[in-house]
Amino acid sequence: MMGLLELEKLTKEYQRGGRYFNAVNHVSLTVEPGDFISIIGRSGSGKTTLLNMSAGLLRPTEGTVLFEGNDIHRLKDKELSFLRNEKIGYVPQGQSLLSNFTVFDNVCIPWSLFRREGDVEGRVFILLEKVGISHLADSYPKELSGGEMRRAAIARSLINEPQLLIADEPTGDLDVETTAEIMRLFSRIAQEGTAVLIVTHELDTLDYGNKTYSMDAGKLLPHTA
Numbered sequence: 001m002m003g004l005l006e007l008e009k010l011t012k013e014y015q016r017g018g019r020y021f022n023a024v025n026h027v028s029l030t031v032e033p034g035d036f037i038s039i040i041g042r043s044g045s046g047k048t049t050l051l052n053m054s055a056g057l058l059r060p061t062e063g064t065v066l067f068e069g070n071d072i073h074r075l076k077d078k079e080l081s082f083l084r085n086e087k088i089g090y091v092p093q094g095q096s097l098l099s100n101f102t103v104f105d106n107v108c109i110p111w112s113l114f115r116r117e118g119d120v121e122g123r124v125f126i127l128l129e130k131v132g133i134s135h136l137a138d139s140y141p142k143e144l145s146g147g148e149m150r151r152a153a154i155a156r157s158l159i160n161e162p163q164l165l166i167a168d169e170p171t172g173d174l175d176v177e178t179t180a181e182i183m184r185l186f187s188r189i190a191q192e193g194t195a196v197l198i199v200t201h202e203l204d205t206l207d208y209g210n211k212t213y214s215m216d217a218g219k220l221l222p223h224t225a
């Protein structure tokens with residue numbers, strides 16, 4: 001069976017101070033529908049670089065990213081934008097909400113980018129409810145805590161019912177209890193058939209995934225406890 005997402009020898013070379021190095025070094029990984037994959041690794045090990053290439057946001061130096069069998073880095077800009085908008089939910093590392101938009105409008109953005117029909121308002125509220133911030137729908141990002149902004153970004157990533165959810169340290173600013181809630185939410189999403197791929201610093205979030213890897217100096221290895 002073909003995976004939903006297949007990374008083949010994915011590599012990103014960077015140059016700094018006249019020295020070349022592989023931030024991501026020949027990484028291969030298959031993600032199936034319903035998988036919940038966690039990647040743990042130290043700061044600077046290449047996690048964000050790997051996710052950005054997997055989501056089509058960053059072009060690899062070498063290797064391929066196949067989504068449903070298509071090499072996404074060979075798509076035209078518009079085709080790639082559409083595929084990303086339609087099929088891939090992305091929660092970036094750090095604050096990513098638009099400051100002039102309310103939480104409600106931020107969550108709507110991916111839905112509004114392409115013409116769509118249906119009850120988006122109802123869906124936004126269901127998602128805000130799921131992440132526990134429906135009372136903040138009309139608030140602006142600057143009125144939110146770091147964890148509340150993170151939860152809004154998670155709701156936004158789910159608005160188009162993606163087949164693949166990619167999240168870069170989604171529980172970075174969250175307390176233990178909220179972290180557990182978010183991880184359980186991701187488990188449910190995976191059980192409903194969406195593939196979930198997250199990177200994390202925290203060991204305690206690893207319990208939720210069905211496959212765990214660690215990243216070390218650009219190399220991806222199965223994680224052993």
Ligand SMILES: Nc1ncnc2c1ncn2[C@@H]1O[C@H](COP(=O)(O)OP(=O)(O)OP(=O)(O)O)[C@@H](O)[C@H]1O
Nearest residue numbers: 014015016023041042043044045046047048049050
């Ligand atoms: N545009 C760039 N040019 C040069 N080097 C870069 C660039 N972007 C990232 N790097 C380097 O590549 C390596 C991997 O960075 P990356 O952001 O993927 O790490 P990370 O594992 O996500 O770290 P963190 O846990 O701190 O978020 C780091 O050494 C970083 O300094």
Ligand SMILES: [Mg+2]
Nearest residue numbers: 047048093168
């Ligand atoms: Mg990172």
